[in-house]
Amino acid sequence: VRALTGTDTDRLAEEKERGLTIDLGFAYSDLGGHRIGFVDVPGHHRFIHNMVAGVAGMQHALLVIAADDGVMPQTREHLQILSLLGLKRGTIALSKIDRVSDLEVNDRRDEIKTFVEDSFLETADIIAISSEDGQGIDVLRDALATAAAHHSSERQLPREFRLAVDRSFSTRGVGTVVTGTVVEGQCAVDDQLVLGSDATPVRVRSLHVQNRPASKAEFGDRTAINLVGVDAEKVQRGDWITKNTVRLPTSNVSVQLSVLRDFPRTVRHRSPVHIYHATSHHLGRVALLESNAADPGSEQLADLLVESEMHVKVGDPLIIRDHDLGRTMGGGLVIALDEPSARRRSPARLDMLIRLRSASIQQDPIASLLDMCRHGPVHFDRFRRSWNLTESDAERLRSLPPLTFKNDFVLHDEYLTIQTSAFTATLEEHHRLVSDSEGIELESLATLVGQPMDASRIVLACAVVDGTIKLKGGRYALAHHHANVPLAVIALFEKVKPLLDQAQPPSSGDLAKQLGIPLSKLEKELPSLAKFRLCIQISTNRYYLPDQIAQLTQTAIDLAEHDDFTVRAFRDSTGVGRNIVIEILEYFDRKGFTRRSGDSRQIVGTADQVLT
Structure with missing residues (x-):
């Protein structure tokens, strides 16, 4: 690197003393009209972790093999790592040719050609050089300049900005500076970004690209960012700088x-493993999904169960090293960012991952989204973040013809049609068998159809908007269905409705007095109103109209928009007495809509839960 750039990349005293690279070194040079950044990575096997950090975001590999040593074990591991990271192009420098004969140089060439067979370097130039007398240095410069011209003409997929930090320091009068290679997207001066796991x-106060001042940094650029808002000592190698709109730690x-x-x-x-992602390092375990063992040379789906949060995206390459042996086990291509699941090996999940694998390899978010949506609702913002899509790309996905968006989720029309038909058929059968029923609650209906609760809620919400199904009092029914409510129940409801229709409905005892009937008789009759969802019983002796409960639910949602809320806050917002407020909130708790924590409550469920 010194012969190419004039810069000694060995910064540490120990490196100079021992004559080997330990940590990352950086240098820059103008070759053929292109500004090229070099990252000198350690070759010794003890510093492989630094080598992996150094090649994050690289576009071209310069593999240096000494003529007097030939291919070493660490050379093989380096080539394996570069291949696992998905590098496509590189150049091979056969160095120190001044130390061997011409015959030995030719023998090394043959050795190297055999070594790189079936790798991305199979057709790479092998350029013999000597940094001592300058042999071959100009040829190497020309080869790298040609490679730089090729890379600069390649078009990258539009993605949001991501940079993996490899260094951080503070400079007097400047402040915090972090360096790294732009993995995706671009950033500019004054951009607002987020740093690290928190x-x-x-x-961005200022930028340097390839060691020169710049107004923006793009994919592949070696970049130094002068940051405002964080101290240098709080930034670690392995931190990520991104836009907050695409953060999705997992x-x-x-x-x-x-x-x-x-x-x-x-x-x-x-098996316990070390996981390397760009410049970050994590401990975890590899949970195999298709068998209980993976032989050398094999491939299969797996989950990485990581002890700390990672900031990966679909399509990212990972290096996986064995915990005990201290050597590279293999690699992993990220195909999905999942919530933890107890059914990792379920046939449905494996089938989904197999299909997503192809879209991940092809870097095709459209194919991935369409396929996922055919099998259930997809949280669209989470999907966008998992692919690191720009806002404009996300909007293009929203316009795809076969997709329906509902709240935060997206469904394929094919899936929506099939599932709506299943719910409709189930409700038709229920209405035929139980004609006096107002409908079926969500949990029971989802169980009958055999669909998850969350997916059922979204499909049914679409059907309600479409007018196929209606939701009343927390129960779903066909839009045209009317329960055969007994005349006696209707008559009772007509009597109690005016008395209940007030901010603070009377208790059963007060209701009996106002109606002039015995309490024991009323207590036997009131449950029929709850059965037909004409009223909702919130406690032993108090009933509310469904519309009133819906209003109280909305009040709780409004109060909890920015923080948890207290009994006093709910009382002040509703104008209801404290004792009745407690009855209401305890009813919310029982229904799983709210959760009490000390003197306050938080919303943990959905509004329709309180109407069931």
């Missing part, structure tokens, strides 16, 4: 696992 808000990552052919043993289910 999403610290930061602002500790459960689904991958296509590839085990290296020369890994010396079978990988067992839940």
